[in-house]
Amino acid sequence: MTSTTETSQRRHARSGRIRGRAWIAASYVIAALVAMPVLALLWQASRGSAGLWSHLAAHVLPHAISQTVTLLLGVGVLVALIGTTSAWLVTAYDFPGRRMLEWALLLPLAVPTYIIAYAYLDLLHPLGPVQGAVRAVLGYDSPRQFRLPDIRSMAGAILLLSFVLYPYVYLPVRAMFQTQAANLIEAARTLGTSRSAIFRQVALPLARPAIAVGVSLALMETLNDIGASEFLGVRTLTISIYTTWVTRSDLPGAAQISLAMLIMVVLLVSLERWARRRQRYAANAQRDRSFAPQQLTGRWALLALLLGATPVLLGFLVPGGYLAVEAWKRFHFAGLSESLFTEARNTFLLSAIATIAVLASGLAVAYAARAFPRRGLLIAQRVATLGYAMPGTVLALGILIWVAGLDRFIDQSAREFLGRSTGLLLIGSGVALGYAYLARFLAISVGSIEAGFSRIPLSYDHAARTLGQGVSGSMWRVHLPLSRGAVAAAGLLVFVDCMKELSATLLLRPLNFETLATHLYGEAARGTYEDAAMAALAIVLVGLLPVILLARSGPSRRDSV
Amino acid sequence: MTRPHSLTAALLGSAMLMTTAGAALAADELNLYTSREPGLVEPLLKSFTESTGIKVNTVFLKDGLAERVEAEGDSSPADVLMAVDVGNMADLVDKGLTQPIESDVLEANVPEELRDPDNNWFALSTRARVVYAAKDLDIDSITYEDLADPKWKGRLCIRSGQHPYNTGLFSAFLTHHDEAETEAWLTGMRDNLARKAGGGDRDGAKDILGGICDIAVANSYYVGRMRSGDGGEEQKAWGDAIKVLLPTFENGGTHVNISGAAVAKHAPHKEEAVQLLEYLVSDEAQKIYAEANYEHPVKPGAPLDPLVADFGELKVDSTPLTEIVKHRKQASELVDKVGFDN
Numbered sequence: 001m002t003s004t005t006e007t008s009q010r011r012h013a014r015s016g017r018i019r020g021r022a023w024i025a026a027s028y029v030i031a032a033l034v035a036m037p038v039l040a041l042l043w044q045a046s047r048g049s050a051g052l053w054s055h056l057a058a059h060v061l062p063h064a065i066s067q068t069v070t071l072l073l074g075v076g077v078l079v080a081l082i083g084t085t086s087a088w089l090v091t092a093y094d095f096p097g098r099r100m101l102e103w104a105l106l107l108p109l110a111v112p113t114y115i116i117a118y119a120y121l122d123l124l125h126p127l128g129p130v131q132g133a134v135r136a137v138l139g140y141d142s143p144r145q146f147r148l149p150d151i152r153s154m155a156g157a158i159l160l161l162s163f164v165l166y167p168y169v170y171l172p173v174r175a176m177f178q179t180q181a182a183n184l185i186e187a188a189r190t191l192g193t194s195r196s197a198i199f200r201q202v203a204l205p206l207a208r209p210a211i212a213v214g215v216s217l218a219l220m221e222t223l224n225d226i227g228a229s230e231f232l233g234v235r236t237l238t239i240s241i242y243t244t245w246v247t248r249s250d251l252p253g254a255a256q257i258s259l260a261m262l263i264m265v266v267l268l269v270s271l272e273r274w275a276r277r278r279q280r281y282a283a284n285a286q287r288d289r290s291f292a293p294q295q296l297t298g299r300w301a302l303l304a305l306l307l308g309a310t311p312v313l314l315g316f317l318v319p320g321g322y323l324a325v326e327a328w329k330r331f332h333f334a335g336l337s338e339s340l341f342t343e344a345r346n347t348f349l350l351s352a353i354a355t356i357a358v359l360a361s362g363l364a365v366a367y368a369a370r371a372f373p374r375r376g377l378l379i380a381q382r383v384a385t386l387g388y389a390m391p392g393t394v395l396a397l398g399i400l401i402w403v404a405g406l407d408r409f410i411d412q413s414a415r416e417f418l419g420r421s422t423g424l425l426l427i428g429s430g431v432a433l434g435y436a437y438l439a440r441f442l443a444i445s446v447g448s449i450e451a452g453f454s455r456i457p458l459s460y461d462h463a464a465r466t467l468g469q470g471v472s473g474s475m476w477r478v479h480l481p482l483s484r485g486a487v488a489a490a491g492l493l494v495f496v497d498c499m500k501e502l503s504a505t506l507l508l509r510p511l512n513f514e515t516l517a518t519h520l521y522g523e524a525a526r527g528t529y530e531d532a533a534m535a536a537l538a539i540v541l542v543g544l545l546p547v548i549l550l551a552r553s554g555p556s557r558r559d560s561v
Numbered sequence: 562m563t564r565p566h567s568l569t570a571a572l573l574g575s576a577m578l579m580t581t582a583g584a585a586l587a588a589d590e591l592n593l594y595t596s597r598e599p600g601l602v603e604p605l606l607k608s609f610t611e612s613t614g615i616k617v618n619t620v621f622l623k624d625g626l627a628e629r630v631e632a633e634g635d636s637s638p639a640d641v642l643m644a645v646d647v648g649n650m651a652d653l654v655d656k657g658l659t660q661p662i663e664s665d666v667l668e669a670n671v672p673e674e675l676r677d678p679d680n681n682w683f684a685l686s687t688r689a690r691v692v693y694a695a696k697d698l699d700i701d702s703i704t705y706e707d708l709a710d711p712k713w714k715g716r717l718c719i720r721s722g723q724h725p726y727n728t729g730l731f732s733a734f735l736t737h738h739d740e741a742e743t744e745a746w747l748t749g750m751r752d753n754l755a756r757k758a759g760g761g762d763r764d765g766a767k768d769i770l771g772g773i774c775d776i777a778v779a780n781s782y783y784v785g786r787m788r789s790g791d792g793g794e795e796q797k798a799w800g801d802a803i804k805v806l807l808p809t810f811e812n813g814g815t816h817v818n819i820s821g822a823a824v825a826k827h828a829p830h831k832e833e834a835v836q837l838l839e840y841l842v843s844d845e846a847q848k849i850y851a852e853a854n855y856e857h858p859v860k861p862g863a864p865l866d867p868l869v870a871d872f873g874e875l876k877v878d879s880t881p882l883t884e885i886v887k888h889r890k891q892a893s894e895l896v897d898k899v900g901f902d903n
Contacts, residue, residue, distance in 0.1 A: 059897040121760075126771035127795075143772035150773075152757050230721065233757030235902050243723045246624045247893045249652050333793055397628060404632035411636040424636055507625045511592055511618040511638070514599075522621055526598035 020471040024377065027368035030361045031380035034387050034439045037398025038262070044401065045255035052244070052253040060240050067154070068236045071229070072219050074158035075165065079218045080211055082162060082311050083169025087207075088199060089308050091177040094293040095301035101308040106171065106550070108164045108315030109492070110543030112500040112517070114227025115536045116164050117157075118524070119319035121231060122326075124151045157232040161222055163315035168221070169214030171489055172451065176210040177203060179455070179485075195294060209454075212272055213447055217493070220388050220443070223265070226503070237261055238391045251397070258394040265389040320540055326533035337534070339514065344538050347515040348545075350430070351498035354437035358494045359487060361438060362445025367479065370453050371461070371471050381446060388443035396436050396504035403432045428510050436504035441497050445490040452486025453479060488550055495546045499539060516542065591833040593619045595643040596626045597820055602643070604853045609840050615833050630658045630825060639825040640834040643685075646725040650682040650821045651886045659823040664835055670842040670860045674881055675819060684819035684882075685841050686856040689781040689875055690730045691815070693803040695769050698776070703808045705734060705816070708778065709749025717753040718765045718774035722901035723893060726762070726780060726818065729885065731892035733816040736880045740891065747899045758902045763787065763799065770802035780818075781805065785855025785868040805872045814878035817857070 090102045124130050126143035140146040150156075177185075188202045229236050237257065245254035296304050361384075369381040387395055407424045414422040426432045456479060464474035480487070502517045509518065516539045523532035595602060599621045606617045622629055626649065630639050642659065644650050653659050659681040667676070667683050675684035692703050708717065720727065735743050751758075755774035765777025766787060786792060787800025807815050822841065824834045840846055847858040851866045857875060858865070896902065 055894055055897070059894070059900075063900065063903050125767070126773060127767065143770075147772060150756055152759060230759060233759040233902070242624075243893065243897075247723045247725065247728055248890050249627075249648075251628065329793065393624070397625065400625070400629060400632050404629075404634070408634050408636045421636070423638060424633060427633065428638070506621075506623055507629060509620065511620045513620070518621065521623065522599045525623060526600050531600070 020372070023364060023368040023471060024372060026361075026364040027377055027380045027384075030365055030442070031383040033435070034384050034442060036402050037395055037439055038259075038386055038390075039398075040401040041255045041259060041394065041398040044252050044397075045259055047252045052250065052256065056240070056257070064235055064237045064240045067234055068223070068238075070154055071157060071161075071234060071236060072222060074154070075161050075222045076215050076219055078158060078162035079166045079169050080215050082166040083214055084173050084204070084207065084211060086166070086308055086311055087170050087174035087177055088203065089304055091174060092195060092199070092203075092293055093296050093304055095296040095304045097305045097309070098293075101305070101312070102174075103547070103550075104312045104316075105308065106167050106492075106547050107312060107320075107544070109167045109496050110540045110547055111164050111316060111319055112227075112502075112539060113161055113164055113221065113225050114231065114502075114524075115323070115520075115539065116160050116315070116319050117228035117231040118532075118536075119322045120151055120156075120160055123318070123322055124148070152231075152233045154234055157229060157234045160232070161225070161228060163311060165218040165221055166311055166315065168218040168493070169211060171493070172210040172214050172448070173207050175485060175489065176207045209451065213451055216269060216272070217388075217444060217447070220265075223261075223389075224391050226391070226393070241391060241394060245393075245397075254394065255397075258390055262386065262390050266386070269389075320537075323533050323537040323540065327537040330531060330533055334531070337531075339519070340516075340534060340538060343514050343516050343519050343535070344542055346513060347499055347517070347539070348542055350433070350437075350515065351495050354434050354441075354498045355491055355495045357434060357438055358441050358445050358498075359449075359491055361442055362449050362490060363475075363480075363487070365442070365446050366449040366453055367475050369450070370479075371475070381450070384446050385443035387439040388441065392440060392501060392503035393507070395440055396507045399432060399436050399439060399504070400427075400507060403427065403435065407432075427508065430510050430513065433505060433508045433510075436508050437498050437501065440501070440504065441494045444493045444497065448486050448490035448493070449483060452483030456482050492546050492550045496543045499543055589614060589833075590616045590618060591640040591830045591837060592638045593617050593641045593643060593837070594626055594630060594639045594825075595619060595621055595641075596623055596649060597621075597643050597645050601854055605841060605846055605849055608846065608849060609837060612845075613836060613840070615836065617837070627652050627656055627658060631656055635827045637825065637827050638829060640828040640830045641822055641837055642825050643820070643822040645818075645820045646729060647684075647819050647821065647882045648725060648729065648886050648889050650677070650819070650823065651883070653823055654679075654681045658826050660826050660828070660831075662824055662835055662838070664839060666839040667842060670839075670847075672859065672861060674879075675859050676821075677823075678883065682821045682823040683838060683842065684821045684859045686820050686847075686850045686854065687817045687859060687877070688820070688856050689807060689815050689817045689877075690726060690778065691781045691784075691872070692806040692808050693765050693769060693777045693779055693784070694806055695775045696802055696804055698804075700806065703776075703806050704811050705730070705808050706746065706811050707808075708776075709746045709753065711749070711753070713753040713776060715753065715755050716775040717750065718755055718768045718777040719750070719758050720760055720762060720764070720779075721758050722747070722896035727778075728889055728892045728896065729818045730778070730816050731896065732885045732888035733878060733880060734810070735888040735892055736884055737810045737813055740895070743892075744895055744899060747895055747901055751899055751901045763796070766799040766803050770799050777803075781857070781869065781872060782855040784872070785866060788868055789855070807873055807875060809876060810878060813880065814876040817875075817877050819859075819882065820856070 086101075086105050090098055090105070122128055126147045131143065131148055134148065135141070135143070135146055138146060184202050184206065185198055188198050193201070223236070223238060226238055226242060229239060241254045241257045241261070244250050244257060365381050365384045369377045403426050404424070407426045410425055411422050414420060426435075460478055460482075461474060464478045469477060500517060502521055505515055505518055506521065509515070516535050520532045520535035520539065523535065593606070599619065602619070606619070610616055626642060626644060630637055630642060630653070633639070642653055644653070654677060661680045663680070667680070671683045675687070676682065692708075694700055694703075722728070722731070731743065731747065734746060738746070756768070762779035762783045765774070765779040766783070768774050769777060784800055784803070784805055787796045790797045809815050822838055824831060824838065828834050842860055844860070844863065847860045847863040850856050851858050851864060851869065855866055855869050857869065
């Protein structure tokens, strides 16, 4: 009897060790997968590019850097402001329409930045409805007599990007206010602190890591954007990389600029981490009631509703409504293209599969670093997030270079040993594309899941282990259930990002495989925007699915999101 | 909740699911890699398949066509490489990704100045870089040099100076003028801009109707498509608001660029690939090019679409395309230097 128990315990311990090693190995493999394209680029960059930097330094960088910094500062400040205010508004106050706003504020996530730029350029064009109405009111009949300032400007770019990217801040900050801030806020309230003082002295400092995570995601999206900046005439560093590569056929040069940019981003992110190194945020992870929101009435309620509805209006309803109208017009003119359904299915399936892979990998990396906090795994965790800090096109090139090499090796080996060609297994099957999504968006899942884990006190880990759970057991029974909300939020962000992704999809997809984004791009490149409107609307619609799904699961379970 | 190994299984399963999208290496098929927008080549490919029974698998790669084919090496399924700019065609040859083609049909149908000297690539259609002018503007002709004239201050619209259509034109300018003159010309044009350089070629016409500018530099075929009404009433209004001027260099003709195609070096279906190229320069396909795309056909004597013929007689600049291509990098650097897009 006793010996049986001992054997089983020993077996248990051994399998626990193996499980533990599996977590560590998985983490290193995933980090290596993300590092490979970066190494491939490093190799490209080392192939030299004579005279590039003197040209860049003299004629490109001064302008590109100042444009990039202005854009990032502007977007950073605005998304933090809009995201945090709206999150506080829907958690601290109650007013008619609040429940709807709570999820509606997520809607702009479904709108890719290049679509919002294209929609607003049309809407605000002298020939568009807005200026048309203004002229009618003022009694002018030709745009030559009166027109408003051009949206194609730095200010225009900052505004437009901020109103689609603020949900990256709203999502984690609201979660922070709802769960862990709640106890402290209640305590502060019992001590008689006023609501605005609670916001400044309790909620805001607590929300800082969530704001930092959200802002950095939004800024990475801004940095990666080519479509919107190009449309709006903002010449960022990313566009310089693009020009160096495409117009001057200088891939090594483009690789050099993007690696320089990557180093800058990594330094900035590390600086931010270093600045809040002494702060610990783990609190009581129990689910308990959030603090009661304050009821607003009369004009205060109206004001709150207006304030909360503005981001939804500008970031979603206006561009979405515009697309719906344009798509409707086109539908009457040319009917519905059948390929649109295939493309919508491709987009949905590809994004769903990639999201599962990205979430699973994110869990592995974040959990390994928590369960075995050794230097190597912490570094692996940082490496796994590199892909998001590079422009999508450049990362895709890095992947192309080495995956195609692997593909050729497989093909040649097969020809040599089996006497038949396998063709391009990884690129031809779309695996390369899925890999690109993984490398690019892993940062989102690692970041969110890590933040979710950080709210679980370490004592829980110890308790679980003392109670006989292995490393993996604690993860499935303790960590995952307690950070389900963070995982769901990460899943939403990754899904919509995969769906909107364009540069890697264009470069790495197999023959005869179109997604909504590539379709839209093809039409836009050809200048046939009217056909693009339907694909754009379809992107928004497909993107709505996960947003609604997440929103529905939201109110009933407070820790979700 | 799923366990780690079932997650791995899910990953593998998803990878296999996606293989259905891969294209086979079967006979009666060929694989086309193109940087030409899918909507533009589809009618041609459809007609090709109908007349030959050969199925065409395509992938549209806007940028990175050469990089992808190069990376795929001798395992690449690519048979035909199609691009929209002579610079892109030259890149493919420079990287050794094409092969010379001996074909009487191609040599007979594509004039010498519109193909690679070693027959690595062949032009399929040409597009002129023209000037759109507001309908009521008192002007009938213009030179490219005139675009820098201060009388156009605040009246000129153009897309990004780094776009291949523009670097192509600026390279051509460099074959007629020296670097200093070109820089001065670019500076002059920059000072004449009515708005930031950007957007697409059609925006030129739209912005003229919207009162933002009086003249715009753009490609010829967009006018055909706008005026045909295929894009709806709004675009017809843009197309009707302008007149097309065929500009020339002071001592030359109108700058044209090409769309072209080449057979990939490791093409698994070389025979079918040559067949497609020959088809694309046949009377039938050239007619489709003219009608569906409103471009100028390459085959001498092929009919123009009436909408295009309406622009007037095109006097193509005699500088060989291969000469123009050599100045691309210089042109692109000058664009940066004068801050054309800033």
